[in-house]
Amino acid sequence: MQRHDQGTYEYLRHHKRFPHLWCAGCGIGIVMGSIVRSVQNLELNQDDVAIISGIGCTGRMPVYMDFNTMHTTHGRALAFATGLKLARPEMEIIVVMGDGDALAIGGNHFIHAARRNIDLTAVIVNNNIYGMTGGQSSPTTPLDARSATAPYGHIEPPFPITDLAMAAGAPFVARSTVYHVTELDKLMEQAVRKKGFAVLEAVSYCHTTFGRANDLKSPVAMMRLLKDKSIPLQAAARLEEGPDPDQIVRGVFRDDDRPEYTELYDKVIEKAHGTLPPRKRKVRRGWV
Amino acid sequence: MTVQLLQGNRACALGALAAGCRFFAGYPITPSSEIAEIMARELPKLGGKFIQMEDEIASIAAIIGASVGGLKVMTATSGPGFSLMQENIGYAVVAEVPCVVINVMRGGPSTGLPTSPAQGDVMQARWGTHGDHPIIALAPATVLETFELTLAAFNFAEKFRTPVLVLMDEIVGHMREKVALPEVGVSQIVNREMPTVPPEWYEPFGNPPSDVPPLAPFGEGYRYHITGLLHDVRGFPTSRLDEIQPWIDRVFRKIDNNRDEICMWDEDGIDDARVLLVAYGSTARSARQALKLARARYGRKVGLLRLKTLWPFPEEAVERAAENAQRVVVAEMNLGQIALEVERLVGRSKVLRVGRADGQMVTPEQILDAMRASPEQFTRRATPARVQREG
Numbered sequence: 001m002q003r004h005d006q007g008t009y010e011y012l013r014h015h016k017r018f019p020h021l022w023c024a025g026c027g028i029g030i031v032m033g034s035i036v037r038s039v040q041n042l043e044l045n046q047d048d049v050a051i052i053s054g055i056g057c058t059g060r061m062p063v064y065m066d067f068n069t070m071h072t073t074h075g076r077a078l079a080f081a082t083g084l085k086l087a088r089p090e091m092e093i094i095v096v097m098g099d100g101d102a103l104a105i106g107g108n109h110f111i112h113a114a115r116r117n118i119d120l121t122a123v124i125v126n127n128n129i130y131g132m133t134g135g136q137s138s139p140t141t142p143l144d145a146r147s148a149t150a151p152y153g154h155i156e157p158p159f160p161i162t163d164l165a166m167a168a169g170a171p172f173v174a175r176s177t178v179y180h181v182t183e184l185d186k187l188m189e190q191a192v193r194k195k196g197f198a199v200l201e202a203v204s205y206c207h208t209t210f211g212r213a214n215d216l217k218s219p220v221a222m223m224r225l226l227k228d229k230s231i232p233l234q235a236a237a238r239l240e241e242g243p244d245p246d247q248i249v250r251g252v253f254r255d256d257d258r259p260e261y262t263e264l265y266d267k268v269i270e271k272a273h274g275t276l277p278p279r280k281r282k283v284r285r286g287w288v
Numbered sequence: 289m290t291v292q293l294l295q296g297n298r299a300c301a302l303g304a305l306a307a308g309c310r311f312f313a314g315y316p317i318t319p320s321s322e323i324a325e326i327m328a329r330e331l332p333k334l335g336g337k338f339i340q341m342e343d344e345i346a347s348i349a350a351i352i353g354a355s356v357g358g359l360k361v362m363t364a365t366s367g368p369g370f371s372l373m374q375e376n377i378g379y380a381v382v383a384e385v386p387c388v389v390i391n392v393m394r395g396g397p398s399t400g401l402p403t404s405p406a407q408g409d410v411m412q413a414r415w416g417t418h419g420d421h422p423i424i425a426l427a428p429a430t431v432l433e434t435f436e437l438t439l440a441a442f443n444f445a446e447k448f449r450t451p452v453l454v455l456m457d458e459i460v461g462h463m464r465e466k467v468a469l470p471e472v473g474v475s476q477i478v479n480r481e482m483p484t485v486p487p488e489w490y491e492p493f494g495n496p497p498s499d500v501p502p503l504a505p506f507g508e509g510y511r512y513h514i515t516g517l518l519h520d521v522r523g524f525p526t527s528r529l530d531e532i533q534p535w536i537d538r539v540f541r542k543i544d545n546n547r548d549e550i551c552m553w554d555e556d557g558i559d560d561a562r563v564l565l566v567a568y569g570s571t572a573r574s575a576r577q578a579l580k581l582a583r584a585r586y587g588r589k590v591g592l593l594r595l596k597t598l599w600p601f602p603e604e605a606v607e608r609a610a611e612n613a614q615r616v617v618v619a620e621m622n623l624g625q626i627a628l629e630v631e632r633l634v635g636r637s638k639v640l641r642v643g644r645a646d647g648q649m650v651t652p653e654q655i656l657d658a659m660r661a662s663p664e665q666f667t668r669r670a671t672p673a674r675v676q677r678e679g
Binding site: 017046047048050052062063066067068069070071072073076079080081082083084085086087088090091108109112265268269271272273274275276 | 311313329332333334335336337339341342343345346347349350351352353354355356357358359361375376379505506507508509511512513514515516517524525
């Protein structure tokens with residue numbers, strides 16, 4: 001695959017916002033790079049791309065990227081994006097959320113956006129913890145792991161994000177990690193290109209809070225864990241007993257087609273004998 | 289102009305459509321559901337869009353998103369849903385996104401009295417979302433006025449880049465009246481100002497002379513950042529005092545400096561009134577009847593100040609109207625919310641609160657009784673219950 005890392009520079013608000021606020025060694029920047037590269041590789045016009053986020057470490061991602069960006073309230077990014085998508089169906093809208101943002105406070109919006117199948121790309125940066133607030137348990141904190149609010153070990157099972165998304169009806173569900181950058185880029189492109197609600201879980205880590213509480217104090221140790229613990233979907237399928245519960249299965253879990261919400265709503269407008277609002281064609285990047 | 293029998297909620301929806309509303313997101317709740325039902329039917333005919341969201345939090349989030357996309361937007365709810373919306377109302381204040389929130393008030397707190405009328409959300413409308421902020425809230429008293437004030441709410445929202453709340457109550461929402469809806473001309477509709485500068489000069493939160501910076505919709509080439517964090521003129525988060533304070537000042541100024549335009553009220557015989565009635569919403573209808581009875585039965589000099597704008601509070605109007613009055617009776621379907629504002633302005637010894645929060649409307653007789661309360665009861669600042677017992 002051809003890579004244009006040099007060219008991604010122009011997609012960042014480099015002279016305004018950097019240095020970023022994430023800890024050195026954080027995985028969120030890798031996901032941000034992946035989003036930027038996917039937009040570049042798909043040759044989308046920057047003006048047609050919107051990045052919507054909620055609150056948390058991942059919530060701060062849009063401010064660094066030179067698109068139409070919106071940093072909303074905690075957990076509500078998908079609901080804001082739903083309104084924006086209906087107002088501007090021609091826009092490519094990428095919603096970035098953390099695990100707490102998407103699945104705890106925003107869990108309701110997540111399952112309903114998936115059920116509705118509205119054309120959004122939901123990128124969930126899963127670091128298994130609430131990082132910005134100081135390392136409290138999140139809906140994806142593994143069983144027995146320690147956190148600031150589970151000093152004796154976490155007694156709740158984590159949410160399997162991909163299973164949840166598929167059960168809720170998302171037509172595209174995939175997972176990769178911030179260690180497997182090329183694969184993440186590829187899946188990101190597929191997710192952004194997908195017409196419908198596309199869920200991409202980007203497994204990351206938080207060495208500052210999660211790592212410190214769980215004897216994984218460096219980003220290197222956590223990266224290594226992502227490498228050692230993860231397994232491609234095809235390899236997992238070949239295992240007789242299936243993958244271990246603590247293994248991270250990577251790949252595309254579902255990619256099928258269902259009627260998309262904004263297209264269905266256009267039919268509603270036709271049924272009501274209304275006039276369709278003028279729709280901009282998607283403009284490819286070039287001379288603008 | 290055709291005369292028709294029209295329900296308040298329908299008048300609200302028609303007012304919104306006349307104002308140019310093209311997006312509605314909502315969640316069913318009595319007594320506001322008719323508005324959503326009418327919007328679901330009418331919006332697609334106009335090329336607009338309706339979506340039923342998974343809750344009220346998502347509803348207001350969706351309308352803010354659609355407003356950023358360039359549409360005129362509205363949601364409608366009642367007390368419990370209004371409580372859920374508070375956080376994102378604050379977001380719309382900080383991000384300066386135009387939107388209209390209809391609250392057809394019912395008895396509360398909590399699930400309360402579905403669906404008896406109340407006016408208990410007046411203070412929540414003012415202070416419901418956390419932090420200091422300005423807000424606009426309107427309260428119609430008739431079906432025709434519901435149409436007019438919904439239209440006005442959209443105009444204020446677009447003109448001042450702010451959320452505007454319309455506090456209807458169950459009586460106004462479900463009441464049917466004979467109405468001749470006015471034709472709404474283009475000149476009566478305000479659209480948000482668009483930027484005229486090239487994108488690299490655009491300041492979505494700048495400081496123009498009008499105090500309301502133009503708002504570019506997403507997807508039009510003006511790539512900028514919107515956040516609920518306090519931000520600089522470009523929309524980027526900041527904690528610098530020299531950027532925060534000007535922003536706070538401007539956001540308050542854009543409402544405060546336009547109070548003359550925003551504050552609306554009706555007066556009836558207040559010039560020589562010894563007793564001044566202050567009321568709004570459906571309670572103003574009882575107040576009007578009480579005024580008629582007091583004049584006819586007792587020959588009392590009574591005046592009525594009917595507030596159409598609750599927030600910002602029409603302070604000058606109340607002060608002027610109460611100047612020569614010996615007592616001021618504030619009637620509302622709560623136990624004293626706007627009364628607090630009136631007491632603040634005219635002194636609490638002059639003010640008598642008439643109210644109830646039991647799901648029944650304030651009757652003209654209740655107001656009459658209050659007007660006849662002895663000065664002794666008066667200085668005791670008779671509570672509504674006491675007035676009822678003794679009256």
